[in-house]
Amino acid sequence: MRRLRLLLLVPMVALLSACNLVVLKPAGDVAQQQGDLLMVSTLLMLLIIVPVMALIVFFAWKYRASNTEAEYTPDWDHSTHLEVVIWAAPLLIIICLGALTWAGTHLLDPYRPIDRIKPGQPVAEGVEPLQVNVVALDWKWMFIYPQYGVATVNELAAPVDRPIRFHITSSSVMNSFYIPALAGQIYAMPGMETKLHAVINRPGEYQGLSANYSGDGFSNMRFKFHGLDQAGFDGWIAGVRRSGQPLDRERYLELEKPSEKVPVMRFSTVDGGLWDAILNMCVEPGKMCMGEMMEIDRKGGLTMASIRNTMPLVYDKYAGRGKNAAIFGSNESYVMTICTPLQAEAAAAERIRRAELDATSAPVSMAPLSGLGLTQGLPMASLSINKQSTGPVSTDVRSSPNA
Numbered sequence: 001m002r003r004l005r006l007l008l009l010v011p012m013v014a015l016l017s018a019c020n021l022v023v024l025k026p027a028g029d030v031a032q033q034q035g036d037l038l039m040v041s042t043l044l045m046l047l048i049i050v051p052v053m054a055l056i057v058f059f060a061w062k063y064r065a066s067n068t069e070a071e072y073t074p075d076w077d078h079s080t081h082l083e084v085v086i087w088a089a090p091l092l093i094i095i096c097l098g099a100l101t102w103a104g105t106h107l108l109d110p111y112r113p114i115d116r117i118k119p120g121q122p123v124a125e126g127v128e129p130l131q132v133n134v135v136a137l138d139w140k141w142m143f144i145y146p147q148y149g150v151a152t153v154n155e156l157a158a159p160v161d162r163p164i165r166f167h168i169t170s171s172s173v174m175n176s177f178y179i180p181a182l183a184g185q186i187y188a189m190p191g192m193e194t195k196l197h198a199v200i201n202r203p204g205e206y207q208g209l210s211a212n213y214s215g216d217g218f219s220n221m222r223f224k225f226h227g228l229d230q231a232g233f234d235g236w237i238a239g240v241r242r243s244g245q246p247l248d249r250e251r252y253l254e255l256e257k258p259s260e261k262v263p264v265m266r267f268s269t270v271d272g273g274l275w276d277a278i279l280n281m282c283v284e285p286g287k288m289c290m291g292e293m294m295e296i297d298r299k300g301g302l303t304m305a306s307i308r309n310t311m312p313l314v315y316d317k318y319a320g321r322g323k324n325a326a327i328f329g330s331n332e333s334y335v336m337t338i339c340t341p342l343q344a345e346a347a348a349a350e351r352i353r354r355a356e357l358d359a360t361s362a363p364v365s366m367a368p369l370s371g372l373g374l375t376q377g378l379p380m381a382s383l384s385i386n387k388q389s390t391g392p393v394s395t396d397v398r399s400s401p402n403a
Contacts, residue, residue: 027202027227028182029118030108037104044093044100110186110196117161118201129163129197132156133275136168136175136188136210138258139217144270150240151247153255153265157226159233160203166196169279171256176212179225185211191281191290200227217260224264244268249283256283 024035063070106112113129116122133144137153144151156179158164168177170188178185183198200206210221228236245251247267252274255265280289 022180022206026181027204027206028179028198028200029116030114030183030198031181033104033108034184037100037108040100041097044096048090048093108184110184110194112197113165114163114197114199117163117199123163127163129165130158131165131167132158134166134168134177134188135278136170136177136214137256138172138215139210139221139260140255140262141177141208141210141221141223142255144275145237146270146275148237149270150237150244151267151270152240154223154262155226155264155266156208156223157228157233157236158200159230160200160227162199162230164198164200166198167275168194168196171278173214174212175210175214175221177208178211179206179208181206182225187212191279193279200225203227203229203232215258217258220261240266241268247271247274249274249277249285252278252283 023031024039026032026035114123128147131146133146135142135144140154141156142151142153143156164182166177166186168186168188169192170190172190174190175188176185177188177196179198181204182200183196186194186196188194204227206225206227208223208225210218214221226236244266245268247270249271251267252271274283277283277289280291281287282289282292
């Protein structure tokens with residue numbers, strides 16, 4: 001039976017041989033610091049876990065029923081020395097873990113530019129980080145290189161020992177950008193921009209993936225990250241420019257549609273305003289950008305001076321994308337007046353007062369209005385004359401569609 005148990009352990013050992021230890025042995029300095037933080041935290045916790053587990057086994061063996069020589073003290077209830085050990089040791093571990101976590105959280109803040117390439121090698125002065133704008137699409141990754149004017153889908157490359165600055169967003173649902181060999185994961189959210197600073201220290205091909213479930217194609221939302229020397233990276237950029245196609249807003253809207261297992265795509269040129277439009281969720285023609293909407297709100301809302309900003313909009317106004325006619329209908333609409341809540345209440349009270357007066361008003365004449373500046377034969381929608389009023393005649397005119 002003992003030999004049989006040993007044989008049963010062989011398949012488990014074989015399975016463990018396939019484990020990927022990239023998190024503990026990454027190729028990037030930021031990921032390496034995160035791995036070290038994980039290992040130190042684990043060892044600190046084992047200082048408590050291992051003695052507790054060992055003592056459990058020891059007490060179970062020593063005070064077993066068959067051990068008649070074990071000391072029996074049913075009236076024992078307190079030991080100051082034991083209490084000090086039980087509470088002091090975990091307290092020290094928690095203090096150490098807290099200090100380590102606080103320092104690591106600030107030093108490894110993804111928004112904080114890195115200050116070293118590797119241990120003992122700080123970032124040289126004047127080195128410009130490589131900027132990569134990342135867009136999480138359904139279900140693929142788009143990478144825009146604004147410094148080189150190119151873009152790719154499901155392929156990423158960066159030179160070794162050069163700081164990388166990622167600007168990350170999403171086109172629709174929340175996602176998570178993660179390259180285990182480079183740095184920790186960071187979320188991608190529509191209408192928001194998150195950042196990640198990292199560096200790759202060894203050439204090679206590494207796996208990138210989505211670490212947040214985002215729908216049907218989530219499991220295939222993977223890409224290759226190439227760590228290249230400077231000459232190799234320059235050659236890669238040149239290859240993208242030769243073999244790529246232009247990326248404009250129309251092409252992006254096609255890519256934005258959900259699709260799975262998308263092969264690598266390259267784009268030789270990129271619309272200069274595409275990234276800002278993606279981030280502000282206004283790639284579609286006629287859609288107001290979030291920045292414009294926030295500027296209107298900053299100025300106090302949709303004032304008379306801001307009405308002109310809404311008149312040319314067509315997105316989700318006359319016809320929603322992929323939907324039926326929107327709430328504004330198919331005809332053009334114009335905002336004729338703007339009022340405050342107090343003014344709206346006063347207008348409602350005035351309408352009620354007029355309705356009460358209309359009940360005692362003279363019969364309304366439906367004869368066409370005539371006079372200077374009025375079109376001959378213009379029908380009058382409604383005219384109310386208050387007999388009891390000694391002041392000017394009160395009228396309420398509502399224009400017809402032809403007015």
